[in-house]
Amino acid sequence: MNTVSTVRKVGIVGWGAIGRTVGTALADGRVEGAELVCVVDNRPLGDAAPAPQVPLEEALELCDLIVEAAGQGVVREWGERVLASGTDLLVASSGAMTDEELAKRLLATGPGRVYFTGGAVGGLDLLQAARSLGPLDDVRLTTTKLPSTLEQPWMDEELLTRMRTATGPVEVMTGTAREIPAKFPRSTNVAASVALAVGDLDTVRVRVVADPAAHHTRHVIEASGAHGAYRFEVAHLPDPGNPATSQVVPYAVLRGLAALAGRTGQIL
Ligand SMILES: NC(=O)C1=CN([C@@H]2O[C@H](COP(=O)(O)OP(=O)(O)OC[C@H]3O[C@@H](n4cnc5c(N)ncnc54)[C@H](OP(=O)(O)O)[C@@H]3O)[C@@H](O)[C@H]2O)C=CC1
Numbered sequence: 001m002n003t004v005s006t007v008r009k010v011g012i013v014g015w016g017a018i019g020r021t022v023g024t025a026l027a028d029g030r031v032e033g034a035e036l037v038c039v040v041d042n043r044p045l046g047d048a049a050p051a052p053q054v055p056l057e058e059a060l061e062l063c064d065l066i067v068e069a070a071g072q073g074v075v076r077e078w079g080e081r082v083l084a085s086g087t088d089l090l091v092a093s094s095g096a097m098t099d100e101e102l103a104k105r106l107l108a109t110g111p112g113r114v115y116f117t118g119g120a121v122g123g124l125d126l127l128q129a130a131r132s133l134g135p136l137d138d139v140r141l142t143t144t145k146l147p148s149t150l151e152q153p154w155m156d157e158e159l160l161t162r163m164r165t166a167t168g169p170v171e172v173m174t175g176t177a178r179e180i181p182a183k184f185p186r187s188t189n190v191a192a193s194v195a196l197a198v199g200d201l202d203t204v205r206v207r208v209v210a211d212p213a214a215h216h217t218r219h220v221i222e223a224s225g226a227h228g229a230y231r232f233e234v235a236h237l238p239d240p241g242n243p244a245t246s247q248v249v250p251y252a253v254l255r256g257l258a259a260l261a262g263r264t265g266q267i268l
């Protein structure tokens with residue numbers, strides 16, 4: 001049987017740290033089988049974007065794959081409409097999936113398909129495979145970042161002062177993957193990604209640490225069950241423009257796009 005090869009028409013929502021790098025690579029033809037067709041962003045981009053800037057409604061007519069690199073709100077507001085229009089959706093802001101009702105609807109809506117980037121963490125493929133053997137009953141994620149990247153509007157003065165004057169690591173919050181990504185929406189999507197991999201938001205216990213010495217963002221995933229134990233640790237340079245985001249994240253998105261565009265030799 002011949003495989004019919006079609007070029008994926010990609011639209012990017014969010015022209016920020018992730019979107020710019022992904023969009024530029026696509027526009028430069030660095031992902032075979034995928035082209036950048038349009039860009040969606042809050043702000044007028046003028047000549048800064050290498051493809052026309054359009055409203056999201058219009059992007060659904062132009063694209064067969066939307067990359068969300070804007071924030072959890074876009075997944076909440078647009079996710080179902082994207083999928084219902086027959087457009088696939090590759091999500092960076094996986095923290096939106098902590099809303100279980102939304103998550104159920106996104107997984108049930110089509111004909112478009114929803115995908116998630118592994119983003120800043122690794123090992124999710126193996127955790128998802130291991131979970132088929134039985135539940136992973138002890139799962140922990142420790143995320144350590146520069147204090148400024150973890151500041152949130154809901155924090156009280158006492159906590160903000162503790163973070164701003166810290167001379168070493170400060171525990172900012174502990175909770176489950178159901179709670180944490182909503183509290184740090186631009187900084188802890190990885191907690192929801194781990195939960196997607198292990199299949200349960202409440203099993204994943206998350207510790208968020210602010211460290212003024214964290215020139216590298218660290219994520220440590222530890223998981224165990226009756227059949228095995230797993231530990232994945234990463235240390236990334238932050239993106240210089242948006243230090244809440246690790247520099248590697250757009251490359252994780254590009255790797256996902258290459259797989260969706262049918263690249264041969266891909267590690268799945
Ligand atoms: N899974 C993972 O490992 C990771 C996931 N993320 C997720 O990806 C998101 C994007 O990250 P990053 O690129 O670093 O963020 P940036 O803040 O650098 O860029 C986001 C861009 O999206 C725009 N935007 C926000 N809301 C909308 C909207 N409703 N419609 C159109 N454009 C919008 C922003 O505009 P404006 O500034 O005007 O709002 C900004 O230009 C993060 O918010 C986070 O949720 C990030 C890092 C890792």
Ligand SMILES: O=C([O-])CC(=O)C(=O)O
Pocket residue numbers: 119120185186187188189190191217236244245246247249
């Ligand atoms: O980029 C990272 O290190 C993680 C991140 O911001 C997120 O999960 O939202």
